[in-house]
Amino acid sequence: MSQPIENIEEVLKAHKLSLEDYEHIKHILEGREPNLVEIGVFSAMWSEHCSYKSSKKYLSGFPTKAPWVIQGPGENAGVIDIGDGMAAVFKMESHNHPSFIEPFQGAATGVGGILRDVFTMGARPVANLNSLRFGDVNARSQIGKYQRRLVRGVVDGIGSYGNCMGVPTIGGEMSFDECYNGNILVNAFALGLAKSDEIFLGRAEGLGNPVIYVGSKTGRDGLGGAVMSSDSFTEESKSLRPTVQVGDPFTEKLLLEACLELFKTDHVVGIQDMGAAGLTSSSFEMAGRTGSGMIMNLDKVPAREEGMMPYEFMLSESQERMLICAKKGSEQAIIDIFEKWDLDAAVIGEVTDTGMMELFWHGERCAYIPVAPVSEEAPVLDRPTSRPKYLDEVAGVSVDDFEAVDNQSAFEKLIASVEVVDKSWVYNQYDSMVQINTVKAPGSLDASSIRVKENGKALAMSSDCNPRYCYIDPFKGAALAVIESGRNVAMSGAKPLAITDCLNFGNPENPEVMWQFAQACEGIKEACAELSTPVVSGNVSLYNETNGVSVFPTPSIAMVGLNDDENNILQSAFQKEGNKILLVGETRGEFGGSLYIKELYGKTVGTLADIDYTKELRLWELVIEANKQGLLCAAKDINMGGAAIALAKMAAVSNKGCKVNMGVANSRDVFAESQSRALLEVTPENAGKVAALASGLGLKIEAIGEVGGENVSINDIEITLDKLRDIYFCQFIRVIEQDL
């Protein structure tokens, strides 16, 4: 054993452990004082990032089961059955802190990490999405300039990694608010396909089975990244740059192909990627899931540089590495596969039945820790919560408290918002078509869809969250994120099946933030239960706070749905002149957290109406069923900016005008954000049939206009297609590249 630690208080502080934690560690070690390696292990495993200590209390109780769920939370990714022996494997994860410090590498390695989570399960990744939140990119100030630089860096980073991996980035979402000025959010989603009986899990078991390290060599990059991500930012955070990992997508591509080749053999017992807290979390989690012990010889770990010590091997977050538990006797066969792909592979240890993690350095034991207590006895905090004071303030303000704006001016303001306009500047930097499955590509509105060549079906997926809703009402806002992602999926004709979530919040030590978190979790639980869309995987990112300012509660939700026929994917932009436009659902004067108030008056205020899950489900049913019967030409959900903005997008994308007359109580209600509504495009012959279907389901439906013409005309709003398309397609680049 190495020397005991002298300046223990300093060491604890540097590892973000309390004296109480220290006593607990000593208890786990049966009274012995830990050495530095052991302190490092506990520090990483008990970090917020790895232990979920603040959030655990609220995450239990998420609906996680359904007949189609093969694997729920707790593994590297969730898995659902998509028929014919095929399964979809998916997860979303945050890389917020690293991306703010170093946007290119932070975002790139976020993509790399989520891809590994998916292919470690035995699935070939077939689609990426991302959900990005930035600060005020419009500002002329230094802040605005920095935010624009972050946008450019993050997009470049995501593209460079995904493109090289040959995984199409098929969609995503982006929003902007001053609350993200000090903490941007970068959430990456990946989905892979596997045979449903060939799923691999992160398990180490079987006495004497070898533990094999594969992939990149270990370096000193990303040292302590998990601990860094578990703190808020201050002015000094720029010095944290060395804790951000550096990605090498080419190596990850090799790792992907080598692993997929390995999975075709019979050699693997379990496998897990080395993400946050690297070798520490992968080894402890793999042994912990089975109650096994493990011996690892750290001097056998391939190293990028000389002079590295056990502490560094255990805590490095070097990318593109995996830990494999193999069947005894298959060592050479595995090494051969990785050598074919020019990757390192080394037997570094074996599985034991002692329940202990035993780490050795050139034959000398340098750590001896019982595996189970490290995760099972990780501190679970019951942090104080308190209802934020701002809630009453924002609830007391309504749209009527502001000076009225005429509809034409309001429309021109809203349609030019960076939240609304087309993001081709972003998605054209992502290869969205490789693997030749992308049917509903980025920019096509609502969910993105890929065909599944293996079974002739199609998957639709959509990532959503309206942070303004979550700010004024975290419970309903989170529920609405689930609803909107589901609605988007339904608009492509697919049945929503399950979600993955990425819960981005501020500092959990602030009781008001903790209250937001608790409320949002309850909202997700309610929505997932009501909509029968369980949570199969997810991630929590706390401490998104800078100098005491926390981000809006931002529970990003990605929904995955299944369409039975790849040839029947419903589009969301207008298809043909002369077709009728139907509005389903009820438009009320609902403006809480709306884009209307934000863009016109600069405020995020109001309240959210009660959620009617029955109406929502019937709307999905209507679209899915009518599409099956071939009655629809297009369907588009109505959300931010209301019916007027939804119609304008359908027109801009299709380059087809429209003439619409909507019955509204107040003329501004064309911008209202009432839920459970959609726009349907149908041929004149089918309009009656669709209306009958809707009425049968108890849904309000009305014909509001027709596709065609050179103008977009919505009640008292009128704009030429040319002008609309110039704003819609060119505004984003004008904003983002204004400094270049």
Place this chain on the structure above:
Amino acid sequence: MKVAVLRFPGTNCEFDTQYAFEKLGYATELVWHKETTLPSDINLVVIPGGFSYGDYLRSGSIARFSPIMRAVVNFANKGGKVLGICNGFQILTEVGLLPGALKRNSNLHFISKMQRIRVENNDNAFLNRCEKDEVLQIPIAHADGNYYIDPTGLSDLEENGQILVRYCDANGKSMDVNGSIGSIAGICNKEKNVFGLMPHPERALDKILGSDDGIKMLKGFDS
């Protein structure tokens, strides 16, 4: 017809390319970059898209030294047909089978989108099923597609009918997409047995993916 599809470690369009040729009814075989010979019974070698060896240096500059490329050069020099798509085009210019070079796109970004291209010459083994001046919709996805060749080289290409396709708008008018000289999207060698282009015909075989114009391009080799 049988097609050899090369596989470098960072290639990522090899399965798409196989899928495309097989869908059209042709046999394919993947050939690993460490091989030193090509299968003996092939009619066409395709170098698909991707990032050969990571392409952290100039795209394709390492791949030109790979064992399999020596075999490809021999095959081409004996008149064998070779098609390079995207990264494959870059590799063919690096190895010297095609003239010119592919630089970073003029906007310095990766560009991925459906793009129209206009057929310039169809008197070759590749585009013989397309009409001259026909406008095709074919996806592009590249960071280094900015074709450059010196003025003498350019006039040689034009005189010899070596320009295969140019980027264009819906009306067939040439347009700048990535900075390429003369909006050139694809060329062939003087002997017209080695072809390279940045657009991905293998991605345009199904109407549900936006275009099936790639069929008549790839089928050209079967005649």
